[in-house]
Amino acid sequence: xxxxxxxxxxxxxxxxxxxxxxxxxxxxxxxxxxxxxxxxxxxxxxxxxxxxxxxxxxxxxxxxxxxxxxxxxxxxxxxxxxxxxxxxxxxxxxxxxxxxxxxxxxxxxxxxxxxxxxxxxxxxxxxxxxxxxxxxxxxxxxxxxxxxxxxxxxxxxxxxxxxxxxxxxxxxxxxxxxxxxxxxxxxxxxxxxxxxxxxxxxxxxxxxxxxxxxxxxxxxxxxxxxxxxxxxxxxxxxxxxxxxxxxxxxxxxxxxxxxxxxxxxxxxxxxxxxxxxxxxxxxxxxxxxxxxxxxxxxxxxxxxxxxxxxxxxx
Amino acid sequence: xxxxxxxxxxxxxxxxxxxxxxxxxxxxxxxxxxxxxxxxxxxxxxxxxxxxxxxxxxxxxxxxxxxxxxxxxxxxxxxxxxxxxxxxxxxxxxxxxxxxxxxxxxxxxxxxxxxxxxxxxxxxxxxxxxxxxxxxxxxxxxxxxxxxxxxxxxxxxxxxxxxxxxxxxxxxxxxxxxxxxxxxxxxxxxxxxxxxxxxxxxxxxxxxxxxxxxxxxxxxxxxxxxxxxxxxxxxxxxxxxxxxxxxxxxxxxxxxxxxxxxxxxxxxxxxxxxxxxxxxxxxxxxxxxxxxxxxxxxxxxxxxxxxxxxxxxxxxxxxxxxxxxxxxxxxxxxxxxxxxxxxxxxxxxxxxxxxxxxxxxxxxxxxxxxxxxxxxxxxxxxxxxxxxxxxxxxxxxxxxxxxxxxxxxx
Numbered sequence: 232x233x234x235x236x237x238x239x240x241x242x243x244x245x246x247x248x249x250x251x252x253x254x255x256x257x258x259x260x261x262x263x264x265x266x267x268x269x270x271x272x273x274x275x276x277x278x279x280x281x282x283x284x285x286x287x288x289x290x291x292x293x294x295x296x297x298x299x300x301x302x303x304x305x306x307x308x309x310x311x312x313x314x315x316x317x318x319x320x321x322x323x324x325x326x327x328x329x330x331x332x333x334x335x336x337x338x339x340x341x342x343x344x345x346x347x348x349x350x351x352x353x354x355x356x357x358x359x360x361x362x363x364x365x366x367x368x369x370x371x372x373x374x375x376x377x378x379x380x381x382x383x384x385x386x387x388x389x390x391x392x393x394x395x396x397x398x399x400x401x402x403x404x405x406x407x408x409x410x411x412x413x414x415x416x417x418x419x420x421x422x423x424x425x426x427x428x429x430x431x432x433x434x435x436x437x438x439x440x441x442x443x444x445x446x447x448x449x450x451x452x453x454x455x456x457x458x459x460x461x462x463x464x465x466x467x468x469x470x471x472x473x474x475x476x477x478x479x480x481x482x483x484x485x486x487x488x489x490x491x492x493x494x495x496x497x498x499x500x501x502x503x504x505x506x507x508x509x510x511x512x513x514x515x516x517x518x519x520x521x522x523x524x525x526x527x528x529x530x531x532x533x534x535x536x537x538x539x540x541x542x543x544x545x
Numbered sequence: 546x547x548x549x550x551x552x553x554x555x556x557x558x559x560x561x562x563x564x565x566x567x568x569x570x571x572x573x574x575x576x577x578x579x580x581x582x583x584x585x586x587x588x589x590x591x592x593x594x595x596x597x598x599x600x601x602x603x604x605x606x607x608x609x610x611x612x613x614x615x616x617x618x619x620x621x622x623x624x625x626x627x628x629x630x631x632x633x634x635x636x637x638x639x640x641x642x643x644x645x646x647x648x649x650x651x652x653x654x655x656x657x658x659x660x661x662x663x664x665x666x667x668x669x670x671x672x673x674x675x676x677x678x679x680x681x682x683x684x685x686x687x688x689x690x691x692x693x694x695x696x697x698x699x700x701x702x703x704x705x706x707x708x709x710x711x712x713x714x715x716x717x718x719x720x721x722x723x724x725x726x727x728x729x730x731x732x733x734x735x736x737x738x739x740x741x742x743x744x745x746x747x748x749x750x751x752x753x754x755x756x757x758x759x760x761x762x763x764x765x766x767x768x769x770x771x772x773x774x775x776x777x778x779x780x781x782x783x784x785x786x787x788x789x790x791x792x793x794x795x796x797x798x799x800x801x802x803x804x805x806x807x808x809x810x811x812x813x814x815x816x817x818x819x820x821x822x823x824x825x826x827x828x829x830x831x832x833x834x835x836x837x838x839x840x841x842x843x844x845x846x847x848x849x850x851x852x853x854x855x856x857x858x859x860x861x862x863x864x865x866x867x868x869x870x871x872x873x874x875x876x877x878x879x880x881x882x883x884x885x886x887x888x889x890x891x892x893x894x895x896x897x898x899x900x901x902x903x904x905x906x907x908x909x910x911x912x913x914x915x916x917x918x919x920x921x922x923x924x925x926x927x928x929x930x931x932x933x934x935x936x937x938x939x940x941x942x943x944x945x946x947x948x949x950x951x952x953x954x955x
Binding site for chain 1: 628
């Protein structure tokens with residue numbers, strides 16, 4: 232079966248002896264969080280190619296392709312617009328833009344978590360056969376959602392241009408910490424959910440309901456002040472910020488929608504967003520950052536704790 | 546020389562559940578009383594693999610060899626102990642793992658190479674080499690879902706061997722693919738060996754391990770039962786197989802239960818091979834024979850209890866330890882033997898057309914259902930001395946003549 236002679240010949244005379252790499256890799260039941268983060272960084276190319284894969288596979292075989300990523304929020308926008316502006320008459324001026332500010336954030340958040348939860352299970356084939364830091368799988372789903380966030384933000388910017396609205400330039404630098412918070416928070420939850428879902432497949436079903444409740448707890452379709460006022464009267468104004476997404480969403484609205492308390496039809500003043508300084512917003516974002524960072528480390532610990540049995544559980 | 550892989554006190558425990566509860570409700574209801582058995586797939590394994598050597602991991606189904614390979618690759622983590630791996634590892638547990646059917650071959654090369662931890666720059670540099678090796682040509686831009694199994698396997702192998710690994714882990718992927726592809730794989734592995742790369746090769750085929758590895762380890766129920774040069778390791782494998790056969794019973798499955806089913810072995814060594822002798826038929830007693838001489842193998846056996854339907858398998862190995870010839874009376878449909886006392890089975894080769902070298906012989910007695918009863922390995926080596934001017938392994942009969950062909954004129 233095996234022809235030694237021909238192998239000798241085709242192998243060439245004497246292939247140069249090569250120097251092996253010195254990188255040391257340890258396989259053990261416990262790997263410290265720092266080493267895990269380093270490994271994810273080493274595999275950043277994989278993260279990128281997984282994101283690319285998800286993007287190119289998602290709309291393959293569909294006629295409209297990438298247009299769907301814009302059509303989806305656009306159609307959601309139309310529905311909410313009809314319900315809240317026309318049927319319930321909530322009276323928020325330029326409601327479409329207000330809504331879009333919150334929706335792009337929420338869409339990113341919910342798509343990241345939904346995708347990430349099933350990511351390890353869906354990629355059972357490679358998890359069982361190839362060694363790589365498995366955290367990359369949920370992170371890839373955060374990554375591909377991030378691309379859609381940017382695409383949808385383009386829609387938002389176009390809407391702003393059409394409406395001749397000017398964003399709040401003094402608040403504009405807050406975009407960066409807000410985005411960092413958003414990605415960090417989503418990554419932490421994504422990693423946690425992906426790991427837990429391997430053991431409890433209920434996670435993905437539970438998440439759907441949870442995300443629905445979470446959506447209504449976040450000031451996306453209603454104004455922040457609408458709920459903050461009654462909460463403040465009961466001295467539980469902080470309760471709103473237990474939801475870390477709140478701070479991120481109102482920052483986005485503050486920057487891009489930029490109307491804190493506009494005068495509406497009839498001459499009345501409508502309070503929509505907190506009229507605080509950029510420093511206050513930054514403070515809120517800083518708290519969210521700390522919380523997200525702690526969650527991220529915890530998520531990595533949970534992930535590392537149960538990762539060892541992924542190949543068997545799938 | 547430094548060690549490429551150091552396996553230190555590695556154990557792996559699997560929990561075998563009678564039934565798997567994967568929903569929260571079931572776990573809550575059954576909390577604390579989920580029945581499971583602990584099963585050691587690996588128990589305190591210590592192996593050091595020197596840089597630049599090739600080792601084989603041998604063992605029957607469920608011995609833990611695949612589990613160990615997955616641990617080295619980092620796909621599963623050991624329950625205790627640790628493995629230190631130096632350099633880049635490329636694990637070929639499945640050809641084309643990580644390919645996405647909707648993507649083109651080109652995209653899949655990038656995807657699966659980054660899965661192995663290769664920087665994009667390096668993949669781009671090797672891209673043409675990979676495509677050339679896969680022989681896919683223009684098909685590289687087609688979606689992988691339209692590929693044939695062979696094309697798929699070729700692309701997968703091309704990626705795995707072209708990522709410049711320091712350590713190559715090979716499971717029996719070579720079992721798939723046509724002969725041509727297998728040959729290509731083996732040749733590539735030989736080149737790797739010459740380049741001083743480390744190879745860990747898992748197989749239950751002693752022949753393949755003999756042909757590729759200098760050293761081998763034998764695993765049995767997660768314990769290393771044999772180690773050393775390939776020949777003695779294979780002997781240990783046979784012994785462990787025999788020990789299992791005599792005990793009988795069902796074996797437990799190892800790490801990948803879906804592709805390895807437990808097999809029941811019920812056999813009693815009622816007949817044993819006691820000796821194997823190669824006898825030259827010529828009158829004069831010589832240490833060696835010449836090409837095309839006749840040769841007789843005398844297999845001495847001891848029948849511990851009367852046994853019917855015994856078959857014989859004989860294998861002759863080349864000086865390069867590759868299988869030269871194998872015959873199995875059961876597979877050939879030759880009548881079997883009913884053995885009730887001690888005796889000798891003779892195998893006659895009328896014309897042994899082999900050239901120079903010392904040849905090894907291994908003999909196995911099989912029971913009526915084809916399971917091995919007893920064997921002797923590599924004994925009774927005989928030497929062939931070639932006095933003619935041809936070279937190689939096989940003494941092919943040939944003749945040479947020349948004749949003239951009139952040239953065609955216009």
